[in-house]
Amino acid sequence: MNHKDTKGTKASRDLVASISRCFFAACLCALCVFVVPNGSSAHETLTTTVLFDREIVRILNKHCVMCHVENGPSFPLSTYEQTWLQGRKVRAEVIARHMPPWAAVPGYGQFANENNLTLRETQFMVSWVEGLGPRNAGTVFLNVQDSGAPRPRPVQAQADFGHWQLGEPSLLRELPANTIEAQAANDIKRTVIDLGLTAERRVRALEYMPGDRRVVRAAFFTVQETGQWIGSWTPWYGFSSLPEGAAYRLPAGSHVVAEIHYRGAKERVVERGRLGLFFADKPVPNTVSSLVLEGKSDSQKLRAESRLAADAYALALRPEIGAGVKSVEVSARKPDGGTEILLFAKDIPVDWPTPYVFKAPVLLRRGTVLSVTAYSAQPGRIRLTVTTASSISNH
Numbered sequence: 508m509n510h511k512d513t514k515g516t517k518a519s520r521d522l523v524a525s526i527s528r529c530f531f532a533a534c535l536c537a538l539c540v541f542v543v544p545n546g547s548s549a550h551e552t553l554t555t556t557v558l559f560d561r562e563i564v565r566i567l568n569k570h571c572v573m574c575h576v577e578n579g580p581s582f583p584l585s586t587y588e589q590t591w592l593q594g595r596k597v598r599a600e601v602i603a604r605h606m607p608p609w610a611a612v613p614g615y616g617q618f619a620n621e622n623n624l625t626l627r628e629t630q631f632m633v634s635w636v637e638g639l640g641p642r643n644a645g646t647v648f649l650n651v652q653d654s655g656a657p658r659p660r661p662v663q664a665q666a667d668f669g670h671w672q673l674g675e676p677s678l679l680r681e682l683p684a685n686t687i688e689a690q691a692a693n694d695i696k697r698t699v700i701d702l703g704l705t706a707e708r709r710v711r712a713l714e715y716m717p718g719d720r721r722v723v724r725a726a727f728f729t730v731q732e733t734g735q736w737i738g739s740w741t742p743w744y745g746f747s748s749l750p751e752g753a754a755y756r757l758p759a760g761s762h763v764v765a766e767i768h769y770r771g772a773k774e775r776v777v778e779r780g781r782l783g784l785f786f787a788d789k790p791v792p793n794t795v796s797s798l799v800l801e802g803k804s805d806s807q808k809l810r811a812e813s814r815l816a817a818d819a820y821a822l823a824l825r826p827e828i829g830a831g832v833k834s835v836e837v838s839a840r841k842p843d844g845g846t847e848i849l850l851f852a853k854d855i856p857v858d859w860p861t862p863y864v865f866k867a868p869v870l871l872r873r874g875t876v877l878s879v880t881a882y883s884a885q886p887g888r889i890r891l892t893v894t895t896a897s898s899i900s901n902h
């Protein structure tokens with residue numbers, strides 16, 4: 508009797524267990540049907556080895572979260588859920604090379620501040636989305652040992668701002684506040700900052716910290732007295748630093764002009780950034796200067812050129828282009844007749860102006876003709892600033 512009872516109970520327990528297993532599986536199936544990422548067909552299965560917790564988080568950290576973050580210019584792509592829900596759009600944007608915004612075509616010049624996906628990174632993202640976006644290799648949190656233990660934090664992409672990347676600046680200035688109205692159109696505001704310098708200084712680096720990342724698209728800094736461009740900020744590259752042994756000259760009493768490119772946010776924002784300058788601590792052999800190429804045209808081809816009177820190292824390029832510019836090419840025609848293309852940028856995202864900072868200084872011999880050519884939908888002007896150093900110390 509007892510024996511039978513136990514048996515019966517066990518059988519029914521098994522039955523219940525298998526029914527609930529089936530039910531659970533059915534629920535999962537139903538879930539799958541509902542949550543298959545947009546645009547995927549029911550035939551697709553988990554066919555990718557790319558995981559959110561592994562490859563995708565790294566790509567987001569490196570290329571996306573500087574903008575796709577809470578209190579940033581665009582919707583957050585930090586957590587698994589946020590990214591998964593945008594899967595179809597992410598796939599489309601990276602294939603079309605719209606995101607991240609970066610126009611330089613790989614293969615012409617190498618830039619320290621480039622923000623484009625490598626072919627491999629693009630393939631990872633596409634494969635992840637098409638493979639239904641797996642999170643990890645099946646790591647399940649079973650709180651068996653200690654039910655009170657805190658849940659492990661889910662893996663997510665993380666932005667890293669709010670501190671000086673180059674360390675404490677030698678000189679820190681708060682910029683005047685700018686008010687950006689809700690939903691305002693793109694705009695550029697210029698302000699002049701008195702540095703309060705009583706003696707000449709040499710600057711080896713500059714860093715900017717925007718007061719509100721939702722509204723700042725870019726910032727460019729020039730010295731009012733010399734007209735020299737000394738550095739820039741973009742959401743993905745927040746500082747400008749010169750190679751070892753090179754510095755900009757800041758005369759006593761000089762001012763910095765900040766040109767800040769804004770975009771409107773959902774609400775009105777009062778923005779107040781900070782500028783940090785880093786002085787060279789010992790006398791620096793090389794001063795750095797700017798070469799400006801400027802041209803105006805009545806046709807759709809805008810062009811300017813300049814011949815170098817002495818050997819120089821190009822450190823960075825800053826094209827200033829108007830709306831309608833489709834492509835920009837910067838090239839160096841060498842005295843021996845060869846031509847080197849220093850930059851080729853196309854499908855330029857007008858919302859995200861950026862300089863192009865060379866990964867390694869580019870030596871240009873005396874007699875080289877530097878030129879900039881842009882193709883534009885309408886006639887207009889082109890301006891290119893090239894930061895050059897007379898020589899570079901090798902380390």
Ligand code: HEC
Nearest residue numbers: 570571574575580581593596597600606607608742743859
């Ligand atoms: C420099 C800032 C910036 C970076 C870096 C950036 N985005 Fe964006 N992204 C934006 C903004 C801003 C928008 C919203 C479009 C707009 O309002 O102009 C956007 C829109 C999108 C959209 C939506 C497009 C649509 O159809 O609505 C996707 C998807 C996207 N980004 C994915 C990415 C991914 C993936 C990365 C990294 C690989 C990335 N973005 C890097 C700023 C950025």
